[in-house]
Amino acid sequence: MVMELWKQIKAKQFSPVYLLFGTESFLMRETGQLLLEQVLGDERDFNFSTYDMEESPIEAAIEDAETFPFLGEKKIVFVQNPVFLTAEKQKEKITHNLARLEAYLKEPAPYTILVFFAPYEKLDERKKVTKELKKAAAAAELKKLSEPEVKQWIAGQAKRKGFTMDPEAVEIVASLAGTNLFMLSNELDKLALYAGSGGRIDAQTAEMLIPKSLEQNIFSLTDKVVQRKTGDALRIYYDLVKQNEEPIKILALLAGQFRLIYQIKELARKGYGQQQIAGLLKVHPYRVKMAAGLAGRFSDEELTGMIGQLAEADYLMKTGGADKSLLVELFLMKLGRPS
Structure with a gap:
């Protein structure tokens, strides 16, 4: 599911609202970074903001989302830890005006991309706000990747870092470096330095450079x-x-x-x-x-x-x-x- 979402983002097919939920924190971070790169590029200093729902009310993020971008066509607002989407109790009592959020979801600002990062295994599907958000947003559950998805992710990350990998090299990286995406990303950074821009990594090079997990x-x-x-x-x-x-x-x-x-x-x-x-x-x-x-x-x-x-x-x-x-x-x- 996340791979399909990434394809759409890279093709500049943006949704006004995104909901990213699940326990794979690396994929959550990477999806946020991909949106920033594809939507704002060098304009993120002016048109990007983030709000933590354990510290700020949701209406603060909505007010920002409704404000026009500064010297640009688009802006991005990140909403971190939306505890009101789960059955979990808040660590600190913050009152969220969920009616304000529900109203925004019915008619989101066309110049803003509002992204919810919910690092929870499950969302509370009984809540009205959860139902409304899932209906309005491009939603993706970010969970552990399957073996084919890990290999697809490795090849995609290599391309993003400016080099290519033979299919056999992808197999070796997947088998030697394990399934932890943070660790795999570090190893791919090492391969990128070795290959150089436009370079290629074959099986022998991968085996030489990647230590066994x-x-x-x-x-x-x-x-x-x-x-x-x-x-x-x-x-x-x-x-x-x-x-x-x-x-x-x-x-x-x-x-x-x-x-x-x-x-x-x-x-x-x-x-x-x-x-x-x-x-x-x-x-x-x-x-x-x-x-x-x-x-x-x-x-x-x-x-x-x-x-x-x-x-x-x-x-x-x-x-x-x-x-x-x-x-x-x-x-x-x-x-x-x-x-």
Whole structure:
């Protein structure tokens, strides 16, 4: 949904009112920046203002929206934290004249773009103001992107930053850098500097420049254990320790990975697809896809045994029964032996 909204904004097809809601703060910020770039360009110093509804009443933002732009054709007004759209109580008592907002929504100023940023998982659909706003606005729910959307977003961001990426390079960035959009954006900034304006990033360059995320390293570690490549598994573990990752954290992530593999194996046996499993377990589809590739290599007995060993190692770490790093090493070496 957000990708479609971005296409419209880039095509200069603007709505007088926008409603952006959801918990993906990066996409919310990027959509606001895109509107500022496409609508105002260099005129934002004169024709842009923002109001926080936890500190200011809505009528202040409406009055601004009804005021003509200064030396320009358009102006943008951001409305942050519109708590009156949710069932949440306000931290500080601010009285909002919602009738004034409802009247504005029926006839918005043609020279103003009014943007509501609602960083909430859900809006209160029972409220009249919520219904009126959703009816009048171009609305988009900003939530975690699916795997195809992440790849589309990576390619789009690269183009926006002035370089292109081969499809294989996009795949590598998505797999190595994880799904956190703030982290991905930082890595794309690095690729942009390397490529230069109009440059191109291929798969080999992407692999060279993008460090593996902790999540990806844990997957690689698990994969080496599955293949009984104890030496490779230990090398990955030692690299993580050199990066100041705590053994207890590594152990917890390994335990989470094996639990995920077990759950995926069980749900797949019951006929669930990967997208359904991702929804049921509330994890990103990409994690499910990676773990599903390992699930068939374990029997149920092996997985429950590994989870039990991890739980025992975790207990020993927390009770001070043994050296933490040594416990992880012993666990990896034990799993690396043939059954």
